[in-house]
Amino acid sequence: MNNRRTMENIEAELKQLIIDTLELEGISSADILSEAPLFGEGLGLDSIDALELGVALKKKYKIHIDTDSAELVNYFASVNNLAGFVISQQKKNTL
Amino acid sequence: MAPSDNTQRSETGSQETRLCFTLGRWCLWQSAAAHQRDFWPNGEVLPCNGGSADVGFLPMMQRRRLSPLARAASAVAWHCWQKCGDMPAVFFSGHGESQYYFDMLHGMVEREETSPSRFSLCVHNAIAGLSSLHRASFLPYVSLAGGTEGIFGAFLEAAGQLLDAPKVLVVWYGQALPEAYRAYLATPEITWALAMVLTRAGGPSHQLRLVRRPGNSQAEGDEQSLVQAILDGRRSSLCPLGHSLWLWSLDDA
Numbered sequence: 001m002n003n004r005r006t007m008e009n010i011e012a013e014l015k016q017l018i019i020d021t022l023e024l025e026g027i028s029s030a031d032i033l034s035e036a037p038l039f040g041e042g043l044g045l046d047s048i049d050a051l052e053l054g055v056a057l058k059k060k061y062k063i064h065i066d067t068d069s070a071e072l073v074n075y076f077a078s079v080n081n082l083a084g085f086v087i088s089q090q091k092k093n094t095l
Numbered sequence: 096m097a098p099s100d101n102t103q104r105s106e107t108g109s110q111e112t113r114l115c116f117t118l119g120r121w122c123l124w125q126s127a128a129a130h131q132r133d134f135w136p137n138g139e140v141l142p143c144n145g146g147s148a149d150v151g152f153l154p155m156m157q158r159r160r161l162s163p164l165a166r167a168a169s170a171v172a173w174h175c176w177q178k179c180g181d182m183p184a185v186f187f188s189g190h191g192e193s194q195y196y197f198d199m200l201h202g203m204v205e206r207e208e209t210s211p212s213r214f215s216l217c218v219h220n221a222i223a224g225l226s227s228l229h230r231a232s233f234l235p236y237v238s239l240a241g242g243t244e245g246i247f248g249a250f251l252e253a254a255g256q257l258l259d260a261p262k263v264l265v266v267w268y269g270q271a272l273p274e275a276y277r278a279y280l281a282t283p284e285i286t287w288a289l290a291m292v293l294t295r296a297g298g299p300s301h302q303l304r305l306v307r308r309p310g311n312s313q314a315e316g317d318e319q320s321l322v323q324a325i326l327d328g329r330r331s332s333l334c335p336l337g338h339s340l341w342l343w344s345l346d347d348a
Contacts, residue, residue: 023160025158025159051212
């Protein structure tokens with residue numbers, strides 16, 4: 001139950017982070033579906049947005065993002081995936 | 096007729112460069128409201144809009160990253176393209192996104208991570224590139240900075256482009272420099288952008304004539320006085336720029 005609440009909280013935080021960081025004027029958290037694609041179709045973000053988001057994530061959650069990782073595209077595919085990635089990286093930090 | 100009459104020796108033996116264009120259209124925006132009413136013909140001054148140029152013609156995903164300077168340049172370019180169709184462009188700004196790159200340098204000193212979008216938009220041709228994207232154009236554009244001839248360098252470039260193209264858009268924009276630079280260089284106090292549609296000399300509209308003479312003046316002229324002249328309806332002036340003296344006039348067709 002706690003894990004689920006953490007996931008939901010992180011997702012809500014990420015949606016607001018995406019809106020603020022990427023200056024998505026006129027879009028609210030409710031407009032971003034957790035499972036919807038963030039890039040290309042869906043929200044329509046581009047490669048510069050991905051870089052900008054990476055900087056914001058590192059700053060807010062103090063996590064490491066391995067840019068050589070083959071999984072990176074998957075981590076950034078949706079808010080849902082991104083939340084899972086943030087939680088996993090935070091766990092690594094506490095080990 | 097060629098856009099540039101030619102380069103020739105004056106009576107005093109010094110070399111002169113003469114340019115002549117037909118001014119098809121112009122559009123100006125500045126962050127302070129203009130109260131003048133005797134503007135130059137064939138143009139418009141866009142509403143000040145509270146100090147931020149209106150770019151509501153763009154979808155949100157395109158306008159969200161535009162800086163105040165990029166909004167100004169995009170707005171005047173867009174209005175000229177809407178009136179006159181797509182054409183090659185010469186973008187000119189003395190110092191471009193000076194506030195962005197100063198902030199970025201400051202952040203690097205503080206060991207902060209650089210914003211990728213800010214970094215990409217600091218590049219001098221970023222505004223020209225975005226404008227090209229806005230109108231989905233495949234026509235060429237160049238982006239010029241500073242130089243000893245100031246904005247007149249952009250007119251020289253336009254004259255060259257008019258040898259190939261029937262019309263060219265010149266977009267000139269600037270903003271106040273960051274405080275740290277102001278002790279070294281004169282800077283405007285406002286953000287502004289001017290777009291001009293130029294065609295070859297002899298067209299059925301007003302003729303913009305420019306003459307460059309070699310100069311050796313200690314006095315640096317205020318090239319931005321050209322913008323003020325447009326607002327005041329003044330049709331001729333001169334601008335000393337150290338090694339050159341530029342004389343310009345707007346004559347009836």
